[in-house]
Amino acid sequence: VAGVAEVRIARTQSRVRRKLIAVASGKGGVGKSTVSANLAVALAKGGRATGLVDADIYGPSQPVLMGVAGTRPQARDKTLIPVPTAYDVPLLSMGQLVDPGKALAWRGPMAGGALGQLIDADWGEIDTLVLDLPPGTGDVQLTMVQKHKPAGAVIVCTPQDLALIDARRAIDLFAKTDVPIIGIVENMAGYACPECGAISDPFGRGGAEAAAQEMGVPFLGRIPLDIAIRTQSDAGTPPASGNGPQARAFGKIGEKVAD
Numbered sequence: 001v002a003g004v005a006e007v008r009i010a011r012t013q014s015r016v017r018r019k020l021i022a023v024a025s026g027k028g029g030v031g032k033s034t035v036s037a038n039l040a041v042a043l044a045k046g047g048r049a050t051g052l053v054d055a056d057i058y059g060p061s062q063p064v065l066m067g068v069a070g071t072r073p074q075a076r077d078k079t080l081i082p083v084p085t086a087y088d089v090p091l092l093s094m095g096q097l098v099d100p101g102k103a104l105a106w107r108g109p110m111a112g113g114a115l116g117q118l119i120d121a122d123w124g125e126i127d128t129l130v131l132d133l134p135p136g137t138g139d140v141q142l143t144m145v146q147k148h149k150p151a152g153a154v155i156v157c158t159p160q161d162l163a164l165i166d167a168r169r170a171i172d173l174f175a176k177t178d179v180p181i182i183g184i185v186e187n188m189a190g191y192a193c194p195e196c197g198a199i200s201d202p203f204g205r206g207g208a209e210a211a212a213q214e215m216g217v218p219f220l221g222r223i224p225l226d227i228a229i230r231t232q233s234d235a236g237t238p239p240a241s242g243n244g245p246q247a248r249a250f251g252k253i254g255e256k257v258a259d
């Protein structure tokens, strides 16, 4: 019996030590999952023992992004064992637990409970977990954040005004729950020419950075709209794992988040 108690204490302590970094967005389609995957890879490359938790019940895409589509985690003593990936970032995804589409009907408490299984898994030496939240700022997101209290949050938005208004809502959600905002990532910011790599700004630039400053929130960087990001993501090779300009851009964001 004493042994069991010791194991429980050890588990609780390791859970407390593990740093949870939530990645959120005001709406879907802004690249929250892409940024989550590449941030996790960048942190691991920077020497942090990092895992990835995909809580996006509406569209769990991390198994595809991390090149482990179709995998199911094993369990030991009802504790899940994260699935290893080729990028030194083990992964657990809501998409690995339920059939596609099933989780859509979940309400906050159920989604919060399922997320607990992913966070309290057998992460071993991992000390940082990047948490890809569902898009938006409703009851499901609020319950997840209240229940699991991330150490900080990264907000992903696009340069468009509407996305920024939505991003403000996401910032409000974390303010309400006393979770510090690590900063804003502006995704699809400018266009990277597939021929020469030059970045142009068809819609102007600086909006998100100015909005971040006005809200007193750090600006973590811009990721351009880049065909290579989409094709590599679809192929299960996160661009942050390579050594191109995309990897450098995600690397810089990773350094700021790791600080």
Ligand code: ADP
Pocket (backbone or CB within 6 Å): 025, 027, 028, 029, 030, 031, 032, 033, 034, 035, 061, 135, 187, 188, 189, 223, 224, 225, 226, 227, 229, 230, 231, 233, 234
């Ligand atoms: P979200 O998680 O916010 O719904 P995703 O990360 O799934 O968004 O991204 C939506 C789509 O946009 C995906 O097809 C993804 O590959 C693509 N995408 C995301 N960011 C970029 C980018 N910077 N450049 C090109 N395509 C991108």
